[in-house]
Amino acid sequence: MKILVCISNVPDTTSKINFTGDNKNFDKNGVQYVINPWDEYALTRAIELKEAKGGSVTVLNVGEADAEPNIRKALAIGADDAIRVNAHPKDAYFVAQQITAVAKEGGYDMILMGKESIDYNGFQVHNMVGEMMGIPSVTPAFKLDMVDDSTARLERExxxxxxxxxxxxxxxxxxxxxxxxxxxxNMRGIMTARTKPLKVVEPTGAEAKSEYVNYSKPEKKSGVKMIDAENAGEVIKLLRNEAKVL
Amino acid sequence: MSVLVFVEGLNGEIKKSSLEAATYGSQVAQAMGTSATAVAIGDVNEDALSRLGEQGISKVLYDADDRLKQFVADAYVKVIAKAAQQENAKVLVFSNSNIGAAVGSKLAVRLNGSLATNVTELPKIDGGNFTVTRGVFSGKAFADVNLTSDVKIIAVKKNSTDIISNAGSTATVEKLSADLADADFASAPKETVMQDTSGGVLLQEAEIVVSGGRGMKGPENWHLIEELAKELGAATACSKPVSDIGWRPHHEHVGQTGITVSPNLYIAAGISGAIQHLAGVNSSKVIVVINKDPEAPFFKAADYGIVGDALEVLPKLIEAAKALDK
Structure with a gap:
């Protein structure tokens, strides 16, 4: 069984989010990048299926060279080889086009990824890839097992x-x-990952269909009103009469 | 040219998130000087469909094919694509639900359109630019995005649109048939299992959420969360550590890698407020935090705070909630 796992390179979940250049660009300064946490579920499950049924796991990233440490990490976790499409991931449609091009050429049995990336929160790419390839897309799945060699059983939310x-x-x-x-x-994984193949390919000529023009941050809360624990019930009255949410 | 809104039914009625989408769609139509049509699929009665007029919908297309009562992406896509073509729709509006966003993504490919999910505000339409604002970085920021294709598809974040209700306005209901074949139902689910929400409120659609963390000290104390939720008509939720250790099911986990919620009121009991948890809740309109540690980071994101043991504070809240005029 040949499995393709798509991973995004995203800011660590604890990152403070800031923007530069008049709020036009994400500020990478001081930000640690990780494998998108949702994609880690796809990667580990793919490796478990390979261990149980045989086959191979290929990791795919659409991104620039700075994603390579996390691609190597995916190889260290247990993927067999990796492909990086050398392009800035402009939007979901663009990324889905790149994945589809790689997937068509590779002839994979299963294409897995996280339900969304924690930076752009699109929840789009998997369904777009399914539609572009003309194959079913099951999202978001929280259980994936093989029924027999040609059928999988999934539970989706x-x-x-x-x-x-x-x-x-x-x-x-x-x-x-x-x-x-x-x-x-583990240490052995990290050692072997260094020599596993990582192929860099150039993107197809696909166009993005959306354009990120500006970023902003949520307004700060004006401050917290503290209520004494002894009179905690008072908060219910405030929620009705002051905040007017009850 | 028109705006097309996809509405989802549940037990004969239209989901709240779809009423929000209908409101959003009719407001977009108004800004564009056109009308809004809804396309409805699934388990919804005709009376509920005609009442979509209250949200500003002028016409509803309904495919009554019984096989559509459960979600089958390929079949849904075919019905909506047919409606879009019939209405010459240039803007398609969905709720940002697992169903809406999935169908929207497929339609973006099929109709060659631009798609924005998790959209929080009405578009700014300025000459040739059509710009929407969407939540990014898991609730930590917003992005303005230009949708550059001729067809624009928008999935609206739940609870970000105030539903308008023009009492008495009705929409005309027309039958729509997309001539679905058996092949369109090839990926139909074997089985659909709904959670027992009898008396409860669905977390994703809730206006009030009562949530517990490790400060609840154990699953045996969850009756306090449930009782307060019941009094307030709220859904219950929990933090990631609580679902990881199995005190509560995963589908209640709110946070960056769980469910993102944006209710009018979020009450957090015994949750310290790690940045990953805040990302899932910080678009809530009002936040109440109960924690015994006065230094808990959650207080910085709160509107009301109570320093105290959740197990001692919650009964006082339940008592006060019982005393409210309902």
Whole structure:
């Protein structure tokens, strides 16, 4: 079974978010980058399936060279090889086009990724790839198992419940917890990752369909009003009469 | 040319998030000098459809195919694409739900359109520019995005639109048939399991959320969270550590890697307010924090704070909530 896992290189979850150049650009200064946490579920589950059923796991990133440390990390966790499409990920449509081009050439049985990236929160790419490839996309999935060699059984979240879906290979799925316990690299993994193949390819000529022009941050709270614990019930009255939310 | 809104039904009625999308869509239509049409799929009765007039919808297209009562992406996409073509829709509006965003993404490919999800404000339409604001960096920032294609698709973040209700206005309801074939239902779910929400409120749609963290000291104390939620008509939620250690199910986990909520009121009991948790809740309109540590970072993001043991404070809140005129 050939599995393609798409990963994003994103600011660590603890990052303070700032912008530069008149709020036109994200300020990378002092920001640590990590593998998108949602993508870690997809990566670990892919490796678990490979260990159980055989096959290979290829990691794909659409990004610039500064993503390579985290691509190596994915190899250290257990992926077999990696592809980086050498381009700034302009928007979801652009990224989906790049993934589709790689996926068509590679002939994968399964294309997995996180349900969204924690920086742009699009929740778009997996469904776009499914549509571009003409194969099913099951998102967001929190359980993924093989029924037999050609059929997978997934559980996906819908508002207020879940759906159990069976699909034939090939398909696209996006992952969220509790699909698996994401792995961290061990020393042996880190050593072997250095020599695993990482291929850099140039992007297709696809155009983005949206353009990020400006960023802003939420307004700061004006300050907290403290209520004595002894009279804690007072807050309920304030919520009704002052904040008017009850 | 028109604006097309996708509305989802549940148990015969239209979901609150879809009423928000309908309001948003009719406001966009007004700004563009055109009318808003809704396309409805699923389990919804005709009376509820005609009442979409209250949100400014003039016409509703309804595909009554029984097979559409459960979500099947390919079939939904086909129905909405047909409606978009029939109405010559240049703007399509969805709720940013797992269903709405999924269908919107597929339609962006099929209709060659620009898509923005997680949109928080009405578009700014200025000459040739059509700019929307969307939440990015998991609630820590907003981005203004130009949608550059002829067709624009918008998935509106839940609870970011105040629903308008012009009492008495009705929409005309017309049947729509997309001539669906069995092949369109090939990826239909084997089984759909809904959570038991009897008497409860769905977290993603809730206007009030009561949430607990490790300061609740154990799952046996959750009745306090549930009781306060019941009194306030709220949904219950929890922090990541609480779902990781199994005190509460994963689908209640609110935060950067869980569910993002933006209710009118978020009450956090025994949650310290790690940056990852704040990212999931900081677009809540009013935040109440109960924590025994006066230095807990959550107080900086709160509107009202109580320093005290959640297990002692919550009963006082429950008592006060019971005393409110309902």
């Amino acid at each position: 819908i508002e207020g419940g879940k759906e159990v879906v069976e699909v034939k290979l090939p398909f696209v799925a996006s992952a969220q917890q509790p699909m698996c316990e994401p792995r961290i690299p």
